[in-house]
């Protein structure tokens with residue numbers, strides 16, 4: 246089954262914690278043992294897993310990504326958002342997590358983040374759940 250999570254993002258770059266929404270989708274699925282694929286159907290956003298305890302981790306990650314990929318660097322793409330496309334590819338567009346005993350298996354300090362590099366936008370996250 247595939248569940249769609251809708252999300253409204255803030256201007257510019259943002260990391261949005263979607264852990265609770267994904268966990269709810271897994272719980273609603275009734276799957277006890279299986280896999281959960283969390284994917285983005287967008288070209289300027291990514292999905293990653295990282296620390297959800299200290300919000301400064303998100304700030305540092307976005308700051309350093311901004312240094313790796315300058316906003317303007319002689320890009321040819323006419324839409325003017327090449328930096329966002331590059332950051333999406335660096336982040337990756339999906340993550341897969343195990344489901345055990347009906348729950349998503351995440352580490353104590355881990356959260357699932359939808360990373361938007363071209364906000365504000367209305368976005369979708371696809372949660373594909375397989376198992377028994």
Ligand code: ZN
Pocket residue numbers: 322324325326327330
């Ligand atoms: Zn573009």
